[in-house]
Amino acid sequence: MTVRHDAHGESRDLQVNPVFSREPVRVPRYEMPDGEMEPDTAYQVVHDELMLDGNARQNLATFLSSWAEPQAMRLMTECAEKNMINKDEYPQTAELEARCVHMLARLWHADDPRRAMGCSTTGSSEAAMLGGLALKRRWQHRRRAEGRATDRPNLVMGGNVQICWEKFADYFEVEPRCVPMEGDRYHLTPDKAVERCDENTIGVVSVLGSTFDGSYEPVEEIAAALDDLQARTGLDVPLHVDGASGAMIAPFLDPDLRWDFRLPRVASINTSGHKYGLVMPGVGWALWRDADALPDDLVFHVNYLGGDMPTFALNFSRPGAQVVAQYYNFLRLGFDGYRRVQQTCRDVATRLAREIARLGPFELITDGSDIPVFAFRVREGIDHFSVFDVSAGLRERGWLVPAYTFPADRTDLAALRIVVRNGFSHDLADLLLADLRRLLPRLDTQHRPHRADEAGGFAHGAETRNPRRPGRH
Numbered sequence: 489m490t491v492r493h494d495a496h497g498e499s500r501d502l503q504v505n506p507v508f509s510r511e512p513v514r515v516p517r518y519e520m521p522d523g524e525m526e527p528d529t530a531y532q533v534v535h536d537e538l539m540l541d542g543n544a545r546q547n548l549a550t551f552l553s554s555w556a557e558p559q560a561m562r563l564m565t566e567c568a569e570k571n572m573i574n575k576d577e578y579p580q581t582a583e584l585e586a587r588c589v590h591m592l593a594r595l596w597h598a599d600d601p602r603r604a605m606g607c608s609t610t611g612s613s614e615a616a617m618l619g620g621l622a623l624k625r626r627w628q629h630r631r632r633a634e635g636r637a638t639d640r641p642n643l644v645m646g647g648n649v650q651i652c653w654e655k656f657a658d659y660f661e662v663e664p665r666c667v668p669m670e671g672d673r674y675h676l677t678p679d680k681a682v683e684r685c686d687e688n689t690i691g692v693v694s695v696l697g698s699t700f701d702g703s704y705e706p707v708e709e710i711a712a713a714l715d716d717l718q719a720r721t722g723l724d725v726p727l728h729v730d731g732a733s734g735a736m737i738a739p740f741l742d743p744d745l746r747w748d749f750r751l752p753r754v755a756s757i758n759t760s761g762h763k764y765g766l767v768m769p770g771v772g773w774a775l776w777r778d779a780d781a782l783p784d785d786l787v788f789h790v791n792y793l794g795g796d797m798p799t800f801a802l803n804f805s806r807p808g809a810q811v812v813a814q815y816y817n818f819l820r821l822g823f824d825g826y827r828r829v830q831q832t833c834r835d836v837a838t839r840l841a842r843e844i845a846r847l848g849p850f851e852l853i854t855d856g857s858d859i860p861v862f863a864f865r866v867r868e869g870i871d872h873f874s875v876f877d878v879s880a881g882l883r884e885r886g887w888l889v890p891a892y893t894f895p896a897d898r899t900d901l902a903a904l905r906i907v908v909r910n911g912f913s914h915d916l917a918d919l920l921l922a923d924l925r926r927l928l929p930r931l932d933t934q935h936r937p938h939r940a941d942e943a944g945g946f947a948h949g950a951e952t953r954n955p956r957r958p959g960r961h
């Protein structure tokens with residue numbers, strides 16, 4: 489990553505408001521100051537600059553929590569110094585992590601939650617790397633035992649997967665077999681998944697809560713198709729569920745939906761504790777059905793300060809505070825508390841989607857009834873403004889609603905997406921609707937769209953590494 493140091497004609501120094509500085513100070517922008525300054529001065533300089541960041545409550549682009557209870561914040565401050573890896577020195581933090589894994593194993597219907605394996609991570613991306621690595625290693629072991637080649641592993645997934653799966657494939661040298669979108673099919677389907685599987689397939693990834701439109705993929709049907717594939721051909725292809733959002737929605741709102749360890753085909757599941765797990769940014773979870781699904785040779789047994797510490801992680805040191813906050817949320821809300829929070833998000837999302845559809849120029853792609861996220865487009869035949877104009881217009885009032893084009897083979901489709909999170913109330917939804925209504929007459933005076941897809945840039949993982957659009961990942 490290169491850092492641009494051209495100050496564009498600004499002073500290379502930051503200007504300090506004389507009211508806040510105790511004595512004249514020089515605050516260089518791009519070099520470390522020679523000496524110290526008063527903590528209050530340094531605080532004010534940093535604080536003032538950060539005011540330019542967007543307002544998290546109006547950020548409808550991100551899936552990540554932007555609000556936590558003061559008690560959770562207090563616990564996080566109390567645990568700011570705890571390093572998750574120091575399980576020997578902070579055994580209770582490690583214990584809380586283990587309890588969270590256990591609770592998730594139950595929530596996701598592991599046959600025997602005590603036999604499930606799992607760990608916290610920095611987010612779903614790290615969890616996806618671990619899930620993918622376990623699939624790859626299991627496949628390698630099986631192939632080697634059969635005396636067959638292990639040089640061409642592939643992973644089958646929909647073209648709608650979050651960017652972390654493209655990263656996994658790239659970093660760990662696995663061929664990504666992405667099923668392109670087609671017509672109004674925007675995610676993976678059983679027949680297309682099975683079509684791409686062969687003896688080199690380490691697994692299939694199915695997404696519960698697609699980044700592009702919030703839809704659940706038909707995990708149970710994909711699992712059944714893979715069962716059928718095994719019955720017909722002997723190919724035994726495991727399934728990993730990327731439940732970054734959905735694994736913390738479906739258990740509470742769709743208890744009859746079978747997407748989890750109830751399906752024997754599902755080997756592992758990840759979720760983002762910092763999305764609908766309601767923790768501030770910095771925690772995810774990866775779980776495996778049992779020890780067979782997580783090859784032991786991936787787990788490092790570190791002899792650390794006299795204790796045997798099994799770890800499976802990409803990082804060594806990692807903050808423990810978010811894990812503590814996850815445990816706090818589980819205790820504080822319980823099943824029914826989570827159900828109520830998620831149901832409120834779904835109610836807000838589905839109502840807002842309905843109201844937007846009634847405005848006239850928009851057409852829903854999804855309606856917020858899976859994860860509380862929906863995508864919509866400008867109706868066919870409206871060609872005097874684009875979704876990018878809508879996004880820019882809403883931004884004038886502080887709303888961050890991303891507009892982006894879909895991946896192959898639907899790069900012709902441009903959409904807006906709204907992520908409803910805890911804290912985005914019916915009242916805020918009404919304010920957004922009012923601003924959208926106010927914007928439409930102005931857009932109607934345009935003769936042609938003012939902005940195209942370069943105007944986007946904050947789609948939170950819905951951007952793709954598309955060779956035709958370099959630099960957007």
Ligand SMILES: *Cc1c(COP(=O)(O)O)cnc(C)c1O
Nearest residue numbers: 611612613650652699730732760
């Ligand atoms: C957000 C998301 C990810 C990445 O998760 P992080 O916690 O941000 O690393 C992966 N998959 C899906 C489906 C997501 O929505």
